[in-house]
Amino acid sequence: MINLEERLSEKKSFFNRLIIVYIFFAGLFLYFLYKTFLLQISSYTDYEIASLENKTREVLVQPRRGIIYDRYGNILVNNVPSFNLIINPSSIENINDHLNQINQIIDLTEDEENYAKENFSRLAQLNRELVLKKNLSIDERSKFKVRKYKFPNTFIDERYSRENLYPFLFSHSLGYTGNPEESDLEEIFLNQNLKPKEIIFSYSNGYLIGKTGLEYTYDEYIRGRFGKKIFEVDASGKFLNELEVVDEVHGKDLFTSLDLESQKVAYEQLNRRRGAVVAVDINTGAIVTYLSSPSFSVNKIANGMTQKEFNFLINDDDKPFFDRAAQGRYSPASTIKPAIALFGIENNIIDWEFTLDDPGYFILPEDGRIYRGWKKGGHGNINLNDAIIESSNTFFFSLAYKSEIEDLTKHLSNFGFGEIVCLDCFLPDSGLLPNPSWKMNNLNFGWFKGDTVNLGVGQGYMSATPIQLAYYASFLANKGELNKFSFVQNIGNKEIKKNIFLNNNIDESDWLKLHESMIGVIENPKGTAGRLRALKDYTIAAKSGTVELVSTEKKEDYKIIREIEGQRDHAIIIAFGPMPNPKYAVSVVIENGESGGSVAGPVAIEVLNALLKR
Amino acid sequence: MKNLLNLRDKTIYFDKYLFISISLLSIMGLVFLYSASQANTVVVFKQSIFVLFGLLLMFFLSQPDPDFYKSNSLIFFAISIVLIVLTLLIGKEANGAKRWLDFGFFTLQSSEIIKITLPVFLAAYLYDKKLPISLLNTFITLIVILIIVNLVRIQPDLGTSLVILMSGIYILFLAGLSWKFIGFSSIAFILSLPFIWNNFLEPFQQQRTLTLLDPSADPYGTGWNITQSKIAIGSGGLQGKGYQMGSQAHLDFLPETETDFIFSVIAEEFGFIGVCLLLAVFIFILLRCLYLALNARDRFCRLTIGGLSLIFLSTVLINLSMVVGIIPVVGMPLPFVSKGGSSLLSFYIAFGIIISMASHKKLMQK
Numbered sequence: 001m002i003n004l005e006e007r008l009s010e011k012k013s014f015f016n017r018l019i020i021v022y023i024f025f026a027g028l029f030l031y032f033l034y035k036t037f038l039l040q041i042s043s044y045t046d047y048e049i050a051s052l053e054n055k056t057r058e059v060l061v062q063p064r065r066g067i068i069y070d071r072y073g074n075i076l077v078n079n080v081p082s083f084n085l086i087i088n089p090s091s092i093e094n095i096n097d098h099l100n101q102i103n104q105i106i107d108l109t110e111d112e113e114n115y116a117k118e119n120f121s122r123l124a125q126l127n128r129e130l131v132l133k134k135n136l137s138i139d140e141r142s143k144f145k146v147r148k149y150k151f152p153n154t155f156i157d158e159r160y161s162r163e164n165l166y167p168f169l170f171s172h173s174l175g176y177t178g179n180p181e182e183s184d185l186e187e188i189f190l191n192q193n194l195k196p197k198e199i200i201f202s203y204s205n206g207y208l209i210g211k212t213g214l215e216y217t218y219d220e221y222i223r224g225r226f227g228k229k230i231f232e233v234d235a236s237g238k239f240l241n242e243l244e245v246v247d248e249v250h251g252k253d254l255f256t257s258l259d260l261e262s263q264k265v266a267y268e269q270l271n272r273r274r275g276a277v278v279a280v281d282i283n284t285g286a287i288v289t290y291l292s293s294p295s296f297s298v299n300k301i302a303n304g305m306t307q308k309e310f311n312f313l314i315n316d317d318d319k320p321f322f323d324r325a326a327q328g329r330y331s332p333a334s335t336i337k338p339a340i341a342l343f344g345i346e347n348n349i350i351d352w353e354f355t356l357d358d359p360g361y362f363i364l365p366e367d368g369r370i371y372r373g374w375k376k377g378g379h380g381n382i383n384l385n386d387a388i389i390e391s392s393n394t395f396f397f398s399l400a401y402k403s404e405i406e407d408l409t410k411h412l413s414n415f416g417f418g419e420i421v422c423l424d425c426f427l428p429d430s431g432l433l434p435n436p437s438w439k440m441n442n443l444n445f446g447w448f449k450g451d452t453v454n455l456g457v458g459q460g461y462m463s464a465t466p467i468q469l470a471y472y473a474s475f476l477a478n479k480g481e482l483n484k485f486s487f488v489q490n491i492g493n494k495e496i497k498k499n500i501f502l503n504n505n506i507d508e509s510d511w512l513k514l515h516e517s518m519i520g521v522i523e524n525p526k527g528t529a530g531r532l533r534a535l536k537d538y539t540i541a542a543k544s545g546t547v548e549l550v551s552t553e554k555k556e557d558y559k560i561i562r563e564i565e566g567q568r569d570h571a572i573i574i575a576f577g578p579m580p581n582p583k584y585a586v587s588v589v590i591e592n593g594e595s596g597g598s599v600a601g602p603v604a605i606e607v608l609n610a611l612l613k614r
Numbered sequence: 615m616k617n618l619l620n621l622r623d624k625t626i627y628f629d630k631y632l633f634i635s636i637s638l639l640s641i642m643g644l645v646f647l648y649s650a651s652q653a654n655t656v657v658v659f660k661q662s663i664f665v666l667f668g669l670l671l672m673f674f675l676s677q678p679d680p681d682f683y684k685s686n687s688l689i690f691f692a693i694s695i696v697l698i699v700l701t702l703l704i705g706k707e708a709n710g711a712k713r714w715l716d717f718g719f720f721t722l723q724s725s726e727i728i729k730i731t732l733p734v735f736l737a738a739y740l741y742d743k744k745l746p747i748s749l750l751n752t753f754i755t756l757i758v759i760l761i762i763v764n765l766v767r768i769q770p771d772l773g774t775s776l777v778i779l780m781s782g783i784y785i786l787f788l789a790g791l792s793w794k795f796i797g798f799s800s801i802a803f804i805l806s807l808p809f810i811w812n813n814f815l816e817p818f819q820q821q822r823t824l825t826l827l828d829p830s831a832d833p834y835g836t837g838w839n840i841t842q843s844k845i846a847i848g849s850g851g852l853q854g855k856g857y858q859m860g861s862q863a864h865l866d867f868l869p870e871t872e873t874d875f876i877f878s879v880i881a882e883e884f885g886f887i888g889v890c891l892l893l894a895v896f897i898f899i900l901l902r903c904l905y906l907a908l909n910a911r912d913r914f915c916r917l918t919i920g921g922l923s924l925i926f927l928s929t930v931l932i933n934l935s936m937v938v939g940i941i942p943v944v945g946m947p948l949p950f951v952s953k954g955g956s957s958l959l960s961f962y963i964a965f966g967i968i969i970s971m972a973s974h975k976k977l978m979q980k
Binding site: 006007009010011013014015017018021022025028029031032033035036037039040041043044046047048050051052054055232233234235236240 | 744745784787788789790842844845846847848849850851852861862865866867881882885886889890893897900904907908913916917920924927928931934935938939940
């Protein structure tokens with residue numbers, strides 16, 4: 001037993017010890033409270049988001065891509081639903097075995113099998129789906145359905161494929177679509193405030209973006225916006241119920257100024273020859289016909305072609321992928337003459353009464369070099385009107401000779417040469433408008449007077465694309481004012497400043513006289529394109545040209561070189577009509593077509609016929 | 615036994631503060647459990663029975679005089695040990711652990727009983743020992759404690775064995791364990807930590823401890839529980855998501871919502887305000903216990919009230935620290951709130967004894 005004193009000291013000791021323990025635990029309690037405060041108050045937002053992300057899953061809903069129409073409301077590009085046989089490459093080990101098994105149920109063509117084998121490993125790496133076969137019939141679908149359990153990584157799903165109704169007609173103008181790259185998707189998702197997570201990527205299978213042409217230029221307009229469905233999920237990932245739906249916004253339809261009928265005519269007329277046709281509405285700058293030939297099937301490209309098919313197109317000497325209309329560089333040749341004529345009048349070098357004796361050649365005074373015309377013996381004593389109708393080289397050699405090169409190039413740039421003339425074309429080329437500094441920088445040679453003389457007939461260094469030639473023709477037709485070209489007029493800022501050709505020296509009567517001369521190219525018995533007269537029942541102004549690829553001294557020499565097709569002259573024509581109030585302008589280039597008037601000319605007339613028939 | 619006669623004298627031994635606050639906590643627990651069990655009425659009904667039975671048990675256990683507990687503590691302790699040994703021999707096995715004795719209508723977790731009888735036994739053993747406690751008595755006490763702790767640990771049940779260890783140590787400490795001994799043994803404990811880590815902790819326990827240090831390193835493995843618990847608590851914010859509106863609890867992201875992690879459910883649905891209110895009740899009970907311990911009639915009562923209330927306090931703190939990720943996940947319920955049979959009843963028993971100790975005045979003082 002313990003005595004009273006001890007009992008008191010025991011009580012005090014107990015007191016102290018219990019208080020110590022309580023204080024210790026009070027500290028822990030406070031620490032716990034502090035931790036809870038941190039969780040619930042300071043980091044509330046983070047945990048709130050974490051809890052939301054925990055319980056929700058986003059599923060993307062793809063928008064429908066806009067339909068593309070021609071100017072009369074004909075559908076050019078549509079979305080076609082099809083039931084596709086799709087595999088998930090990343091979970092399939094041996095593609096050959098898998099294809100063999102599939103083949104026992106659904107017949108795959110050799111092309112389809114090759115396509116699958118070629119793209120298998122790439123898509124497996126990206127964890128994307130691979131479409132084995134499109135457009136399954138009801139028969140095939142039901143056949144697969146009953147054996148579905150055998151193929152856990154294969155499924156049938158409805159997908160929209162992009163279908164150009166005229167796949168060869170609009171290859172270069174409308175372009176094609178394809179699967180987006182990872183970086184494209186990321187950008188699209190960010191634009192639409194979607195978090196680019198891998199989960200979301202998997203819902204974008206089958207999504208298409210424009211790769212070339214208008215499909216590319218107006219991609220943002222016609223692609224629409226993804227919708228999404230937000231589901232509540234439990235810890236096992238099971239979808240419980242739909243919490244929120246954000247509707248997808250379908251892409252807007254694209255109404256182009258293209259004209260289906262004239263395009264068909266242009267395609268038939270060119271008949272897979274190498275060349276280009278561009279026709280425009282001169283009042284608006286709207287492109288109505290746009291053909292680069294030969295062309296290729298955009299549907300094949302967009303919906304998957306085998307490497308063999310692709311290689312065949314790539315290695316084709318006619319280069320079908322090359323957009324000759326916007327990127328092909330051709331010398332304008334004699335078609336440049338009306339622009340040179342205007343320069344002469346503008347600078348008082350000549351007037352409509354001025355005459356010149358054309359012996360069939362021009363001698364450069366500086367070094368005695370001879371520049372020949374196309375007609376042996378020349379055109380005799382001619383004025384400007386005759387020089388255009390008969391396409392006298394001597395007249396324009398002489399005129400160019402009297403010109404300052406800097407002034408002349410500045411003048412020509414007004415007609416669109418050396419400039420980008422189209423607002424929504426896919427990768428247009430600006431051609432080449434040469435000047436002394438260009439020559440020094442690029443060829444390391446000074447500018448010769450002879451270079452200016454050559455420019456007078458559109459030969460030499462100068463080159464222009466067919467669309468620039470069409471712009472030039474429209475500019476002439478519209479008497480110096482013109483909108484920049486476009487395929488689509490009602491989207492974006494197409495309030496284009498009018499390119500007003502201001503000069504006191506050129507007035508209405510000069511324009512009219514120039515038009516008369518160009519009408520004479522067809523209507524005058526001496527005109528270089530007289531053969532076109534019979535092809536139409538209205539009046540057309542035109543100027544033909546023949547691009548010499550190999551310079552020759554004599555006609556006999558040309559007969560030898562033309563044995564090789566690639567050395568034959570290019571045929572060019574620009575035309576506009578109907579006169580006197582022109583509506584359309586057209587340019588036609590046919591590579592190695594030899595005669596602008598008789599080879600390119602009929603194509604231009606047929607296209608104008610088609611356009612004016614409406 | 616003569617103290618039971620007090621009932622005939624119509625003297626009712628009672629502490630209204632503890633009785634009311636524990637009843638309140640129990641009812642709050644039922645409300646929380648309804649939500650945590652996804653509105654499972656069967657679970658809540660069963661729990662209600664336990665709560666009712668527990669409150670009655672608490673009332674009856676507070677009637678005998680403390681001397682009854684003092685003189686019979688060895689018997690109670692011996693029975694508890696028998697139950698523990700029986701558990702090891704013929705216990706019901708679940709999830710690789712043998713912790714329960716099946717009585718048909720009730721499965722008893724025997725370690726929950728010894729958690730109460732051990733400190734009472736030790737208090738009865740130490741109440742008349744001189745200060746400071748002699749080395750011999752210290753060792754006798756420690757050996758008894760360690761034997762019991764190990765009997766529970768091999769079930770295995772680390773959480774409860776730790777609580778039992780603590781309950782013994784509390785009594786020893788409060789009874790006047792010499793500071794010299796405390797100093798030496800603390801150093802020895804720290805030095806032996808690596809040994810304990812390697813020899814006493816199961817691999818899953820080691821993993822839990824490591825996970826605590828960086829739960830995000832393994833969010834879907836062993837860190838899953840802590841991560842989801844933190845998300846639940848954190849997303850509750852100030853006001854909570856509302857009763858039965860906790861997505862973490864109701865969409866199964868939270869584990870063990872009815873037992874170990876019920877606090878996370880409360881925090882998610884009632885927010886920081888709810889957490890503070892709940893803690894206020896716990897703190898009230900603990901401060902009342904502190905008051906009663908300091909004013910107890912003799913050393914035995916002091917030690918018992920102090921020891922039992924510290925077990926309660928430790929259990930609460932271990933549970934709370936676990937769910938916010940301060941300590942590793944050890945199976946430990948939140949007293950009076952979590953679903954449970956044995957552990958719930960053990961605390962009613964503990965508080966019955968506490969009230970008995972606090973409400974009986976010494977006869978000779980009259």
